[in-house]
Amino acid sequence: MTRFIPVRETILGGAILVLLLLISSRFAGFVAPSNLANVFNDTAPLIILALGQMVVILTRCIDLSVAANLALTGMAVAMINVAMPGLPIPVIIAIAVLLGAIMGAINGVLVWKLAIPPIVVTLGTMTIFRGIIFLISDGKWVNSHEMSPAFTDFPRMVLLGLPVLSWAAIITIILFGIMMARTQFGRSIFAVGGNPHAAVYTGIDVGRTQFWAFVVSGALAGLTGYLWVSRFAVAYVDIAGGFELEVVAACVIGGISIAGGVGSVGGAVLGAIFLGVVKNALPVVNISPFWQLAISGSAILIAVAFNARAGRTKGRIILKEAEATQ
Amino acid sequence: MSTRTASPISPDVSPMVSMDMITKTFPGVKALDEVKLDLYPGQVTALVGENGAGKSTTVKILTGIYQPNGGTIRIDGDPISFASPNDAAKAGITAIHQETVLFDELSVAENIYIGHAPRTRFGLIDTAQMHRSAAKLLADIGAPFSSHTQLRDLGIANKHLVAIARALSVDARVVIMDEPTAALSHKEIEELYELVEALKSQGKAILFISHKFDEIFRIADRYTVFRDGAFVGDGRIDDISEGDLVTMMVGRSVDQIFPQSDHDIGDEVLKVVGYEHPTEFADINFSLNKGEILGFYGLVGAGRSEFMQALFGITKPSKGVCRVNGDIKVIRSPADAVSNGIVYVPEDRGKQGAVIGLPIFQNITLPSLSKTSRRGFLKLAEEFKLAREYSQRLDLRAASLDQDVGNLSGGNQQKVVIAKWLATQPQVIILDEPTKGIDIGSKAAVHEFMSELAAQGLSVIMVSSEIPEIIGMSDRVIVMRDGRIATELTKDELSPETLVRHAAGITPDGAAA
Amino acid sequence: QDDVRIAIVVKALGIGFFEAAAEGAEEAAAELGNVEIIYTGPTDTTAEGQIEVINALIAQQVDAIAISANDTDALVPALQRAMQRGITVISWDSGVAPEGRQLHLNPSSNALIGNMIIKLAADHLPDGGEVALLSATTTSTNQNIWMEEMNKVMGDYPGIDVVATVYGDDLADKSYREATGLMQSYPDLDAIIAPTSVGIVAAAQAVVDAGKVGQVNVTGLGLPSEMAGAIESGASKSFAIWNPIDLGYSATMLAYELSQNGVEAAPGAEIPMGRMGNLTLDENNEGAMADPFVYDASNIDQFKSIF
Amino acid sequence: MTDATQTRHVPDRLNSRAARIFKSWEALLLAVAIAIFVINSFASPYFLSAWNLSDATFNFTEKAMIAFAMALLIISGEIDLSVASIIALASTAMGLALQYGAGTPELVIIGLTVGVLCGAFNGFFVTVLGLPSIVVTIGTMSLFRGISFIILGDDAFRGYPSSFSWFGQGYIYWVFTVEMLLFVIIAIIYGVLLHKTNFGRAVYAIGNNPTGALFSGIRVQRVKFVLFLLTGLMSGIAAICLTSRLGSTRPSIATGMELEVVTMVVLGGVNILGGSGTIPGVVIAAFVMGLVTFGLGLLNVPGIVMSIFIGLLLIGVIALPRLWAMASARRKS
Ligand SMILES: Nc1ncnc2c1ncn2[C@@H]1O[C@H](COP(=O)(O)OP(=O)(O)OP(=O)(O)O)[C@@H](O)[C@H]1O
Ligand SMILES: Nc1ncnc2c1ncn2[C@@H]1O[C@H](COP(=O)(O)OP(=O)(O)OP(=O)(O)O)[C@@H](O)[C@H]1O
Ligand SMILES: [Mg+2]
Ligand SMILES: [Mg+2]
Numbered sequence A: 001m002t003r004f005i006p007v008r009e010t011i012l013g014g015a016i017l018v019l020l021l022l023i024s025s026r027f028a029g030f031v032a033p034s035n036l037a038n039v040f041n042d043t044a045p046l047i048i049l050a051l052g053q054m055v056v057i058l059t060r061c062i063d064l065s066v067a068a069n070l071a072l073t074g075m076a077v078a079m080i081n082v083a084m085p086g087l088p089i090p091v092i093i094a095i096a097v098l099l100g101a102i103m104g105a106i107n108g109v110l111v112w113k114l115a116i117p118p119i120v121v122t123l124g125t126m127t128i129f130r131g132i133i134f135l136i137s138d139g140k141w142v143n144s145h146e147m148s149p150a151f152t153d154f155p156r157m158v159l160l161g162l163p164v165l166s167w168a169a170i171i172t173i174i175l176f177g178i179m180m181a182r183t184q185f186g187r188s189i190f191a192v193g194g195n196p197h198a199a200v201y202t203g204i205d206v207g208r209t210q211f212w213a214f215v216v217s218g219a220l221a222g223l224t225g226y227l228w229v230s231r232f233a234v235a236y237v238d239i240a241g242g243f244e245l246e247v248v249a250a251c252v253i254g255g256i257s258i259a260g261g262v263g264s265v266g267g268a269v270l271g272a273i274f275l276g277v278v279k280n281a282l283p284v285v286n287i288s289p290f291w292q293l294a295i296s297g298s299a300i301l302i303a304v305a306f307n308a309r310a311g312r313t314k315g316r317i318i319l320k321e322a323e324a325t326q
Numbered sequence B: 001m002s003t004r005t006a007s008p009i010s011p012d013v014s015p016m017v018s019m020d021m022i023t024k025t026f027p028g029v030k031a032l033d034e035v036k037l038d039l040y041p042g043q044v045t046a047l048v049g050e051n052g053a054g055k056s057t058t059v060k061i062l063t064g065i066y067q068p069n070g071g072t073i074r075i076d077g078d079p080i081s082f083a084s085p086n087d088a089a090k091a092g093i094t095a096i097h098q099e100t101v102l103f104d105e106l107s108v109a110e111n112i113y114i115g116h117a118p119r120t121r122f123g124l125i126d127t128a129q130m131h132r133s134a135a136k137l138l139a140d141i142g143a144p145f146s147s148h149t150q151l152r153d154l155g156i157a158n159k160h161l162v163a164i165a166r167a168l169s170v171d172a173r174v175v176i177m178d179e180p181t182a183a184l185s186h187k188e189i190e191e192l193y194e195l196v197e198a199l200k201s202q203g204k205a206i207l208f209i210s211h212k213f214d215e216i217f218r219i220a221d222r223y224t225v226f227r228d229g230a231f232v233g234d235g236r237i238d239d240i241s242e243g244d245l246v247t248m249m250v251g252r253s254v255d256q257i258f259p260q261s262d263h264d265i266g267d268e269v270l271k272v273v274g275y276e277h278p279t280e281f282a283d284i285n286f287s288l289n290k291g292e293i294l295g296f297y298g299l300v301g302a303g304r305s306e307f308m309q310a311l312f313g314i315t316k317p318s319k320g321v322c323r324v325n326g327d328i329k330v331i332r333s334p335a336d337a338v339s340n341g342i343v344y345v346p347e348d349r350g351k352q353g354a355v356i357g358l359p360i361f362q363n364i365t366l367p368s369l370s371k372t373s374r375r376g377f378l379k380l381a382e383e384f385k386l387a388r389e390y391s392q393r394l395d396l397r398a399a400s401l402d403q404d405v406g407n408l409s410g411g412n413q414q415k416v417v418i419a420k421w422l423a424t425q426p427q428v429i430i431l432d433e434p435t436k437g438i439d440i441g442s443k444a445a446v447h448e449f450m451s452e453l454a455a456q457g458l459s460v461i462m463v464s465s466e467i468p469e470i471i472g473m474s475d476r477v478i479v480m481r482d483g484r485i486a487t488e489l490t491k492d493e494l495s496p497e498t499l500v501r502h503a504a505g506i507t508p509d510g511a512a513a
Numbered sequence C: 001q002d003d004v005r006i007a008i009v010v011k012a013l014g015i016g017f018f019e020a021a022a023e024g025a026e027e028a029a030a031e032l033g034n035v036e037i038i039y040t041g042p043t044d045t046t047a048e049g050q051i052e053v054i055n056a057l058i059a060q061q062v063d064a065i066a067i068s069a070n071d072t073d074a075l076v077p078a079l080q081r082a083m084q085r086g087i088t089v090i091s092w093d094s095g096v097a098p099e100g101r102q103l104h105l106n107p108s109s110n111a112l113i114g115n116m117i118i119k120l121a122a123d124h125l126p127d128g129g130e131v132a133l134l135s136a137t138t139t140s141t142n143q144n145i146w147m148e149e150m151n152k153v154m155g156d157y158p159g160i161d162v163v164a165t166v167y168g169d170d171l172a173d174k175s176y177r178e179a180t181g182l183m184q185s186y187p188d189l190d191a192i193i194a195p196t197s198v199g200i201v202a203a204a205q206a207v208v209d210a211g212k213v214g215q216v217n218v219t220g221l222g223l224p225s226e227m228a229g230a231i232e233s234g235a236s237k238s239f240a241i242w243n244p245i246d247l248g249y250s251a252t253m254l255a256y257e258l259s260q261n262g263v264e265a266a267p268g269a270e271i272p273m274g275r276m277g278n279l280t281l282d283e284n285n286e287g288a289m290a291d292p293f294v295y296d297a298s299n300i301d302q303f304k305s306i307f
Numbered sequence D: 001m002t003d004a005t006q007t008r009h010v011p012d013r014l015n016s017r018a019a020r021i022f023k024s025w026e027a028l029l030l031a032v033a034i035a036i037f038v039i040n041s042f043a044s045p046y047f048l049s050a051w052n053l054s055d056a057t058f059n060f061t062e063k064a065m066i067a068f069a070m071a072l073l074i075i076s077g078e079i080d081l082s083v084a085s086i087i088a089l090a091s092t093a094m095g096l097a098l099q100y101g102a103g104t105p106e107l108v109i110i111g112l113t114v115g116v117l118c119g120a121f122n123g124f125f126v127t128v129l130g131l132p133s134i135v136v137t138i139g140t141m142s143l144f145r146g147i148s149f150i151i152l153g154d155d156a157f158r159g160y161p162s163s164f165s166w167f168g169q170g171y172i173y174w175v176f177t178v179e180m181l182l183f184v185i186i187a188i189i190y191g192v193l194l195h196k197t198n199f200g201r202a203v204y205a206i207g208n209n210p211t212g213a214l215f216s217g218i219r220v221q222r223v224k225f226v227l228f229l230l231t232g233l234m235s236g237i238a239a240i241c242l243t244s245r246l247g248s249t250r251p252s253i254a255t256g257m258e259l260e261v262v263t264m265v266v267l268g269g270v271n272i273l274g275g276s277g278t279i280p281g282v283v284i285a286a287f288v289m290g291l292v293t294f295g296l297g298l299l300n301v302p303g304i305v306m307s308i309f310i311g312l313l314l315i316g317v318i319a320l321p322r323l324w325a326m327a328s329a330r331r332k333s
Helices: A008-026 A033-058 A066-083 A089-113 A118-137 A149-156 A164-182 A184-194 A196-201 A206-232 A243-253 A265-284 A289-310 A320-325 B055-062 B085-090 B108-113 B127-140 B156-169 B186-201 B213-219 B242-250 B304-311 B334-339 B349-353 B360-372 B380-393 B410-422 B440-455 B467-473 B496-504 C016-032 C047-059 C076-084 C110-122 C141-152 C172-185 C197-209 C224-233 C244-260 D017-023 D025-043 D050-059 D061-075 D083-099 D104-128 D133-152 D162-169 D178-196 D198-208 D210-215 D220-246 D257-267 D279-298 D303-332
Strands: B017-026 B029-039 B044-048 B070-075 B078-080 B093-096 B174-178 B205-209 B222-227 B230-236 B268-276 B284-289 B293-298 B319-324 B342-345 B428-432 B459-463 B476-481 B484-490 C004-009 C035-040 C064-067 C088-092 C103-106 C129-135 C160-167 C189-194 C217-220 C238-241 C270-272 C278-280 C286-288 C293-296 D171-173
Touching (some): A008 A265, A008 A289, A033 A066, A033 A164, A033 A206, A033 A243, A033 A265, A033 C172, A066 A089, A089 A118, A089 A206, A118 D257, A149 A164, A149 A206, A164 A184, A164 A206, A164 A265, A184 A206, A196 A206, A206 C172, A243 A265, A243 A289, A243 D133, A265 A289, A289 D133, B017 B055, B029 B044, B029 B070, B029 B205, B044 B055, B055 B174, B055 B205, B085 B093, B093 B156, B108 B127, B127 B156, B156 B174, B156 B186, B213 B242, B230 B242, B268 B304, B284 B459, B284 B484, B293 B304, B293 B496, B334 B342, B342 B410, B349 B410, B349 D210, B360 B380, B360 B410, B360 D198, B380 B410, B410 B428, B410 B440, B440 B459, B440 B467, B459 B467, B476 B496, B484 B496, C004 C016, C004 C047, C004 C244, C016 C035, C035 C047, C035 C244, C047 C064, C047 C076, C047 D050, C047 D220, C047 D279, C047 D303, C064 C076, C064 C244, C076 C088, C076 D162, C088 C244, C103 C244, C110 C141, C110 C160, C110 C189, C110 C217, C129 C141, C129 C172, C172 C189, C172 C197, C189 C197, C197 C217, C217 C238, C244 C270, D017 D025, D025 D279, D025 D303, D050 D061, D050 D279, D061 D178, D061 D220, D061 D257, D083 D104, D083 D220, D083 D257, D104 D133, D104 D162, D104 D220, D162 D178, D162 D220, D171 D178, D198 D210, D210 D220, D257 D279, D279 D303
Parallel strands (some): B029 B230, B044 B205, B174 B205, B293 B459, B428 B459, C004 C035, C004 C064, C088 C103, C129 C160, C129 C189, C189 C217
Antiparallel strands (some): B017 B070, B070 B078, B268 B284, B268 B319, B476 B484, C238 C293
16 A cells, blocks of 8 residues: 655645745845754744644644743743842743643643633633733833843853754754654553544543643743743743744644644644744745735645645445455 | 253363453443353353343453443452553453554554553663564464554554454453454454464463354354343353354344234335445445335445445445436435435434434424424424424433433434434435344334334335344345345345355355354 | 822833833822822733723723824724813824824924934944834834934935834834844844834844844834843944933823813914923924933943933 | 323423523523622722713624624534634725725625625635634634735725714714614524524534534535624624724734634633534623623723633633532532
8 A cells, every 4th residue: 555645744844945945046045054043943932832732732632822821931930030130040941841831730630620622721721821921020021131141141052053942942852752752641642632532442541641731731831931031031911922823823734633633743843844934034035024924824724725635534445346446 | 942041160160250240331221231251261252142232341341441330350259340441451351342442643553552562761662672563463463564554544454453463462361352353354364263262272261252153153162142231141152052042142033023014015216226436335226115124234344324325415426326206316415315205314323313412302303494494483382393293103201302312312312313304204214223222122112113114105224234123124135245235135035044144245055054 | 089080091011111101190190289190001002902991091081091002093083082071182102193182292303203213323334334124013103203204314314225124013022033034134234223112122132142243233212221231232332212201291291281271282382291391282283392312331321220 | 102092291391491591501691790790880980871881882892793603603613713804804805995985885895795705715614625614714814814914014094984984983872882783683683593593403403413413414514604604794794893993994903803702602601612502691791791891991900901800700600610510429429
């Protein structure tokens, strides 16, 4: 049996290459390695969040609260930094991840124990988290001059030619690659989303797996919260407003099926990079930035229509000769 | 007719697993009623019983998927209870379930090892080791595909081999096989038999569920019979004849149950010519007369339901013509079928039949809304009137007509679905496994009702996998095999052997005595 | 008991510039004695958000609304309703179309600001060069007017070339990204002019991160407290601003005069603004408060702790 | 079994009408609404004023119009996240027509047409290509607003004729606005459509069991397509009202409104997974949301803090009954 349709990731990778070629025909500087590194660095937060969202979507859930989680964690660590400028960065990061994970766990518990649909839960927590930022900050911004230099410098520190922000994305990709392929949890995620009924037969607790997926997504949102706030050197209520949809869009473009069970780390990463390239290329090739929204919308529609064709299941085959020719 | 009771158990071996007084109820159904079942090391025990006898439910209890409402399970004489499938696996029980419990997005090796994959020193899944072991298992059962294949790329039979490999991947003491050969070809079945022999020689206890008597007599050492959720008897296979086993299974003579009504068979109502589908069925030709009950028999998976759904406008045939009362009718959707007087009572009641969540009366009036409404506006009084009329005709048992159908027992749900269609006053009613999962009382009611319908001039197509039902009810029978019509039999030609022979495609001399 | 309630409606809560303006409003209230300040606004810079706030203020029958608008036109119907209910409406900082307010207080003369922003860039480019604009939202009235005014005087600065205009939506991250994009698309860029306090900080950060301090000069309008770091690092050589405290103070004074003292806002009128002197209205009922003030390394330390 | 003496009588209904109404979600929500009303009138002296309450309705009328159509869509098991973007596109189209001299009647027709076309576009992807509606409408959400950005850029359309302002700023009688009238009419139409017609019955059947509905002879895809058209149409009407109220069009118009609409629908007791929900529930939810935001607005509470209340309400009204049931189940055992 041969596969007629090449793997989704190859196609998406090809699409990105074609895109890069098109851009370079109008502006050669875009494909210079240093610029590509910049694009990657700029896309790093989206990549990290898309990986977290991927895990959630694979288990047939959705997390609309990631951007609010990111903003709340970012504000919290920024305020902690202002209050205690001496606190070392690893501690700050640990706090960010923990805070994010706790918020993810709140979503997870509501989905697991109270069986409230994930979209309702995260729609609610999304507004609640945002509101809490306003309450704790009194609506005030935390500006770069209030943050400690160590706090703002960390994501831009260059290691082996790349900033720490990029490394954070790369490490997350590697860890997720291992987690999804080589751990019991990673495989359970596919099982739960692909066939929850059968997952029960194999002794996998569906609700618990979904809970942990939310925790993972929340922890990554927390980590991104710190990276975001320190990179842009500012924290306020509305940072990353509406970013949750961009994250979901990256997953969808990357071939993660919203119905659960289908998707890959490579897909999510490429989906995020695709959006990142589009976003960074538009100003460079002198396409009005006003086109960006329509372009990413079309990309989503084309991607889902395409993925649906590629992923169409064959169903059962009864006729013997029909099976033979498949 | 004498019913055999348990024959004495040989004193030298004690059972490895024994279930005693196990009861399991579902809302509205008592699936198991104080049954017992013993499994012995190095022996194959066949569990036999009609559809819905409770065999699969027993398997699910033994593997920790369901928890029984009462009774005890012992392993080596010690009572044990399984809170989850993991507990059962730890106790050394593994199963090939009747439904495929596999994951399309994972590779074959992962499907085999999910939940108990080999680990490296760092706690990660050792994929290399996993694929090596999986390849060996696959070779043992003669599977013709690699462990790296994505499961979604496999056909049904090969998926079944994966399920078998999965069950063998744990070092289990008890291996359960729930209809393992239903989807397999002749060659694969032979290899499975060899495997069973090998497992036996390793001293494992094997529970084997099958509806095929030839294989039961070929590989089983012992038998246990359930009927309608109750234990009927057990013993050594050498001590019983096939005929006696059937009697134990069915527990009654066939003619007692099925109503003998005389109905006149009239003119041709429906004619199907050359129906064909790229993958599901081909070359279907038959005709149906007024007032006739036409049985469709076949082994599970023969493609009967798929064809019926094509006739009802759900799936699109690639070719074929359908005439109603002599006129060619194009049926593109169920709505078209209904307007041409063809209705379908599906086999999957929960998903396709009843609209669970809507009250009974709304289910009944759903396809007849145009009759109970005026210019698209509902008239509740009319709806209740219609619902009342048909629920009384079918002797529906319910607390009230505005009760959610989901709260009804399976039999009463089936009555609601039938009522829904009768209210549209159809010409042809297709009943797909109409008595599957229905208690014995309701079953008789459905049968009686079916012949009544025929007597009133309605044409009935009855798809059934139960031989007694087919023989007892049909005026004529079409047997399907692998998506084609294998033969057409008149009432006089009907016998269990002929039906099974045509359905399984066995030559007369190859069939069991 | 019967305090005069003046609502200071800002583009969005939490922005340093407006917080400082609120401080000025409180100062005016203290001076006037019987005034209660309601400092409010949406949390994001949208017209719809401001309309909901205005509706709530109308319901409370406040005496005056002084608004810095997110949209010139969209607020007009809501503000007109406020005026119909007897509420004094003025706009300040970022204006509303004339039919939606009694008067508009410009922080400075638009022409002066337009000239100032380009001059700040040109002063450090004796031989000419490429500059780019980083604005706030596409709908910010004041930004658009200043850029218009700037274009009018471009002839006075030969050799200075405006290569692009981008919008950071007054969001730090978007402004940062836009600034980074500018430096990539125009490798020879010499200056970024950001006539918005959010954009200028983000642009300075982007220049530092791109390692282009000394090459690209960030200038425009910013707050000394927020820009202190940029001056120190050299990303910005100088920038300008008017005093937001004075602006809030003046807006409050004007609102009070109109609503309590029966002053009529008409072309040519001179309206007192306490310690800030008088506001003279032009034919559009607009007036300018004061000249912008330039900050650089020589005076930044003196002001960074004030606003 | 046709023997009359043997058949049992099955009553039509078990509970009286009063009992059903009393136990319903709507009753709970109504109690919440009344409580909020009472609290508000104590918390602010300005609350109980006809003109103020009239102004307060602007907080929810436009959203509620869409919410009614969205309720039907969600009951049928689909969702449309692009409604706010449809508003933007419809408003932009009207503004564009204005530049070519269209008058009020033409503007209205164009607004409605663009709304319906957008709905048809969504419906095509969902019902013909069989794609999940949540993904499709996340895509069209960007696409529709994106087109609006392409047309308008950083510009705005203004100068709508004064007769056009009637929709969003006009009064029918005393404090009753045109939008209120539209709200009431649309609520009644959707109430009747969902609860009193065959179409509404089909919507429930599809939401509870799409396969079962198909097997019962319902044209499932056609019904869903119509529901997308209706949602588009309602977005078109909301676009007319909002554009008229603002008197101008910017591409950023109505940003984020889709989530408020969905929140309103879910708060109104519509099951986000489909199958159940009522129009009266959505009407009450609209008032609850309007009253909460208006009451808090009178206290000058920032919008973002109001949204905490809405978020808590959303999760709370679903979680509390479940927690209650779990607790009572534990007590029994
Ligand atoms: N989850 C369930 N909920 C309700 N009823 C169930 C459930 N599972 C099984 N039943 C009912 O329990 C009875 C026994 O079913 P079971 O699947 O054990 O039969 P079986 O002997 O395996 O039949 P077959 O030969 O058709 O596989 C049937 O009446 C069935 O409808
Ligand atoms: N290998 C399989 N994969 C997926 N679903 C299956 C498979 N085998 C059976 N089923 C499902 O199980 C149900 C029972 O199967 P069944 O054998 O009745 O199908 P069928 O083709 O209609 O054959 P029959 O002729 O017995 O009616 C059907 O609804 C079918 O969809
Ligand atoms: Mg079974
Ligand atoms: Mg079947």
